[in-house]
Amino acid sequence: MSFFTIKKQSLETDLDTEIPQTTTTASQKRPLMRAGIIKTAHGEIETPAFVGAATCATVKALTNRHLETIKTPAILVNTYHLLLTPGPELIAQAGGINKFTNWQKPTFSDSGGFQMLSLPDAKVDSDGVTFKSHRNGDTIRMTPESSMRAQWQIGADIHMAFDQAADSRDHSIMKQAMLRTHAWLPENLETHELLKHQAERDSKPYQSLYAVVQGGLFPDLRQTSAEFMKDQPVDGFGIGSLYTTETPETAAIIKLTNEILPVEKPRHLLGMGSEPRDLFLGVLYGCDTFDCVGPTRLARNGALYSKTGRINIKNAKYRDYFAPLDETCPCELCQNHTLAYLHHLFKTDEITGKILATIHNETFVIDLMQKIRQSIQDDTFGSLMTNFMNSYYN
Template structure:
């Protein structure tokens, strides 16, 4: 089947570089459309961004979203997705999709799995049924899903972890990456662009070894994984600082599972292009909302009589129409609309935030923007 845009494999064009650091803008051309970078990608784990419709996402101009191979494999299952013509047609979404390999879910559900060099045997968290993921099976699942970007199957360690355990895990991830690449090539699926994942936890020598070994395999793109698993922010920033300069300049760089604006700014400064995180949508469902003056908890009693918009500078439809007092009331009353409005706002904030970052980079003012944003956000 030919791609909707005629693009048969990933193309990245760098459109601007900031003179004061490694921050850059680009256009990522994929089979289902172009994506401007740096980009924040909303997470739709099971083929749905929680509480929002595809029309909502299009209204926010989300250019690419995530699905998860582990969850979609279990439900609705790859056979149904194949019959539907892939996840794009199943969920009626015409723009790009990236799928996580399922490696992180296997890590987070560790009490239900057994990891060997061949792959991971695990029990479903839904019904306890037994399954096995190998690197090759992860490739087959993600190709069946039909994602524009698919991820190599990796082993993610927790924190803290010994150097010995982190090294063993990282080297197994390198072996799995090579197996993923071979199997992906054998499937001849250039529209489903495979990214390698750099691991190594908080150890500089392991991060460097992993970066060099992953780059040697020559993937269409590269990700930094195994961050935001309990380490400090400085340790996460170190991982980015060690790895990013060792990734090919002409290929996209993706920091997995990171969402706070201050973390995106730190990574973009080192040349990272792509981000995803469940935090904006999860926080929204818990009443934690982003503003340019920092996060607020809409559940707090002080908002009951606050008739100002959530953020007067936010372009989202929620801030244009509703007050903090009304959003506070909806959340306290348990109204479903509260989850939808809060999620619309948080995702709009993140998408507008990276759009402002792109504007600052094009103007050669990224470091100035970063300093001003963090100063206001700390308020």
């Protein structure tokens, strides 16, 4: 069976939302939204899916048992953070990331490009990136080859090619990042291919490689990047350097990109998806998997998702709110505790409060993705999106 199987494609026509116009002439009526299955050595991911952001090999504040209860389908670990500590060699010595963490389901690893380039003293040149470790100040050099080797040692099921992420409204900066990403792809492919043959040993199941499309919010660059990537010998695609659909152009950029990328390969929207709007629009315009630190970060800061929008648990109005946040939510917080109790835990800075809030937020996005997946199968995505968004954003 192939790596990615599409179970259902859908062209929604009853959407109560403005579909952004894109500059491509690629058929506007081509179905983008789909439900499918990604197969890995650690099991299947039913898509569309929200992948838990496990930056340092843990979804912050949650144990594997929490993740299993929440039905987290997969996690994404961060190559930059794991490179600094404990180091890819140690993870390889443990038998790979699944054995090291005792996580039984699929794992993605990102390339580390985004984190490195967020560092103030990172220097990028035509061959790679030099940066100082935020942990001990050591100078570290990262290239496509070393990222691929580190990811191979970490041993996730799905790897991302080393790319240059950027966040700028300057066309020339984004163009340069895109061109570097393209120039680095052959070295990623060669190293991955080389390691793949070693990986055919029993102890290392097949690991997939995604190429990353860059270009920021510039349609011409995204089109160039997607055209460059679409025929590359990779298993799927990451879409990088997009941060929120609150930026009006983002949805149009996602649509444009996925209209060009081949239908039969999965697309992962990198690091974006902390809000229901991101997930709905990402799915609508053809993304299959999502990851974002948003739900866990918001939770630790006391921001919780609800059907009628985000709440801040530290707000004084919850001091004597003796009811759950949402009695229909299956999570441990909503099924067992009042908001008054959670408010108290945050006011006293108890770690239990952060754990419960994180459980709720992760449950919220994973449940939402399950509903979205079902709605594609049932041809009810349009009404789900309209009703959910109207309620959430008033």
